[in-house]
Amino acid sequence: MAARKTFAPALFAILSLGSSLGGCLSVGPDYVGPDPMLPSKSFSGPPEKAVVTAALTPEGSSTSADSLWWQNFRDPGLTSLVQRVAASNLDLRTASTRMEQSRYERGVAAAAALPTGNGNASYSRQLYSKYGLPSLGNALVPAGQSFDIPPFSIYQPTFDASWELDIWGHVRRQIEAADARLAAAEEERRSMLISVMAEVARDYIQLRGVQAQISILNDNIASSEDILKLTQSRAAGGMTTGLDVENAAAQVESEKAQMPSLRDQETQLINALSLLLDQPPGSLRGELAKAKPIPPTPPHVPLGIPSELARRRPDIRSAEAQLHAATANIGVAVAEFYPQIKLNGSVGVAALDMKNLWKPSALQYNFGPAISVPIFDGGRLKSTLYLREAQQQEAAVSYHKTVLNAWHEVVNTLSSYEKEQQRRARLKAQVDHARQVLVLARSRYNNGVTDFITVLDAQRTLLGGQQQYAQSTTNVSTDLVALYKALGGGWEGVFPEKPASAQPESGDVATLASAIKQAMQ
Known part of the structure; x- marks a missing residue:
C-alpha cells in the first residue's frame, strides 16, 4: 500500500492548491445596482404640484401598497377566485x-467549479502477428530460434x-450570471402572478357590471311593458291613437333586443374566468x-412611497436581474x-x-497541470467581449425603459381612477334627474297634459x-385593479422573496479535498 500512501498526499496537495488559487480574483466589472431615478415623494412630480384625490392615501406617506389588495373590495367571490388562480392557472405553471x-x-x-471524474474499466485479449513486432525480436535471438509472443x-x-x-473567475462569473438569470425567472413568475390576479379581478368585476346592466334592462323592460299596457288601455278608450301604442311596443322590443348581447358578454366572461382557473367552459x-353587486372600491387606497416601486414591481426587478447577468457575462468574456x-x-x-490486479505493485498513475494560452483566434475573443458589452448596454436601456413605463403606468391609472370617479x-346625478323626469312625464301623460313622445324620450334617457352609470361603476373598480397592478402588489403572499442561491466558494472545494484525503488513508 506504499504507492497508495504516496499518491493520496499528492492528490490532496493538488486539490488544496486549486482551492486556494480558485478564489484569487474575478476579472471583468463588478455589478453595481442602478439608480431607478424614481421620485421620493410623489408620482406626479414635486409635492406642491401633486394632485391627490380624497380617495387616495397621500403618496409620500409611510403606508405601503396593500399586498392583499383584492380583499379591499370585500367580495367573497372575488377573494375566492383570486386565491384559487395561483394554484391552477396554466400561464403560472x-x-x-x-x-x-x-x-x-x-x-x-x-458544476464547472468542481472536479470531474470518470471511472473506466477495460479488458482485452491480444495476439501479435509473427510478422509484426515479434519479427523485430527474431533478429536478436540465435539462429534457429524464434521470438514469439x-x-x-x-x-x-x-x-x-x-x-x-478558476483563477480568473471564469466559472464564478458564469455562476453569477446563472444566479441572475434564475432571479429574473423568479421575478417573471411573480409578474405573471400579478397579471393573472388582475385579469381575474377585472373579468369578475366586468361580469358583475354586465349582470347589473341585465338587471337594469329587465327593470326597464318591465316598466316599458307597463307603459305599453297603459297606452293600449288608453287607445281602447279612445284617449290616444294607435301611434302611441306602436311607439310603446317598439320601445319594448328595442330594449329586449339588447338582452342577447348582454347575455353573450356574461357567458364569455364566465368562460374567461374558467380558462384562467384551468376549468372547461361553463x-x-x-x-x-x-347576479351580485359590482364590488365597491374602498374609501382609501394606500399608494406607498414612489421610490419603492422598483422593489415592489417584479418586472423592474427582473430587468435589473437581466442587467446583472449581462454584466457578469462581460467578466466571462x-x-x-x-x-x-x-x-x-x-x-x-x-x-x-486478474489475481495480480489488486496487488500494490499493480498500481499506476499520472497527474500534472496543463495550460492553454490563447494566441490567435481571428478576433473571436474581442468580438465576443464587444458583444457582451453591447448586450449590457441594451439591458441597461431596457431597465430604464421598464422603470419609466412603470412610472407612467402608475400616473396614468391614477388619473383614470380619479377622473372616472x-x-x-355626474352620471349618478343624471340618473336621479332622469328618473324624476320619467315620473313627471308619465304623470302628465296620464293626465293628458303632454304627448307620448315625451314619455318615450324620458324612458330612453x-x-x-x-x-x-353601471358601466362607470364597473370602470372605477377595474381602474382600481389596474392601479393595484401598476403598484406591483399581490405576489408577496404567494411567492415570497427567497434568498439568492449561494455561489460555490473555494471552501467547498477544500471540503472535497479533505474528504478525498480521508478516503485515501
Whole structure:
C-alpha cells in the first residue's frame, strides 16, 4: 500500500492548491445596482404640484401598497377566485417550469467549479502477428530460434479526473450570471402572478357590471311593458291613437333586443374566468351566474412611497436581474483572454493476470497541470467581449425603459381612477334627474297634459343613464385593479422573496479535498 500512501498526499496537495488559487480574483466589472431615478415623494412630480384625490392615501406617506389588495373590495367571490388562480392557472405553471429550468441551468454552471471524474474499466485479449513486432525480436535471438509472443489478456480499471482552476473567475462569473438569470425567472413568475390576479379581478368585476346592466334592462323592460299596457288601455278608450301604442311596443322590443348581447358578454366572461382557473367552459356558471353587486372600491387606497416601486414591481426587478447577468457575462468574456489551467490525473491498476490486479505493485498513475494560452483566434475573443458589452448596454436601456413605463403606468391609472370617479358622480346625478323626469312625464301623460313622445324620450334617457352609470361603476373598480397592478402588489403572499442561491466558494472545494484525503488513508 506504499504507492497508495504516496499518491493520496499528492492528490490532496493538488486539490488544496486549486482551492486556494480558485478564489484569487474575478476579472471583468463588478455589478453595481442602478439608480431607478424614481421620485421620493410623489408620482406626479414635486409635492406642491401633486394632485391627490380624497380617495387616495397621500403618496409620500409611510403606508405601503396593500399586498392583499383584492380583499379591499370585500367580495367573497372575488377573494375566492383570486386565491384559487395561483394554484391552477396554466400561464403560472409555465412560468414556474421556466423558473425550474433556470434553476437547473444554474446547477450546470455551478458544476464547472468542481472536479470531474470518470471511472473506466477495460479488458482485452491480444495476439501479435509473427510478422509484426515479434519479427523485430527474431533478429536478436540465435539462429534457429524464434521470438514469439503468445496470446495474453490485460485487465485495466482506471479513474480519470480533471479540474479547471478558476483563477480568473471564469466559472464564478458564469455562476453569477446563472444566479441572475434564475432571479429574473423568479421575478417573471411573480409578474405573471400579478397579471393573472388582475385579469381575474377585472373579468369578475366586468361580469358583475354586465349582470347589473341585465338587471337594469329587465327593470326597464318591465316598466316599458307597463307603459305599453297603459297606452293600449288608453287607445281602447279612445284617449290616444294607435301611434302611441306602436311607439310603446317598439320601445319594448328595442330594449329586449339588447338582452342577447348582454347575455353573450356574461357567458364569455364566465368562460374567461374558467380558462384562467384551468376549468372547461361553463364550469363556473353555477358559482357566478347569480347576479351580485359590482364590488365597491374602498374609501382609501394606500399608494406607498414612489421610490419603492422598483422593489415592489417584479418586472423592474427582473430587468435589473437581466442587467446583472449581462454584466457578469462581460467578466466571462474577459476571462477568456487569460490562460486556462487544468489539473489532470489518472489512477488505476493493470495486470496480465486478474489475481495480480489488486496487488500494490499493480498500481499506476499520472497527474500534472496543463495550460492553454490563447494566441490567435481571428478576433473571436474581442468580438465576443464587444458583444457582451453591447448586450449590457441594451439591458441597461431596457431597465430604464421598464422603470419609466412603470412610472407612467402608475400616473396614468391614477388619473383614470380619479377622473372616472368624477364621471360616475355626474352620471349618478343624471340618473336621479332622469328618473324624476320619467315620473313627471308619465304623470302628465296620464293626465293628458303632454304627448307620448315625451314619455318615450324620458324612458330612453333614464335607461341610457342607468347603463352608463353601471358601466362607470364597473370602470372605477377595474381602474382600481389596474392601479393595484401598476403598484406591483399581490405576489408577496404567494411567492415570497427567497434568498439568492449561494455561489460555490473555494471552501467547498477544500471540503472535497479533505474528504478525498480521508478516503485515501
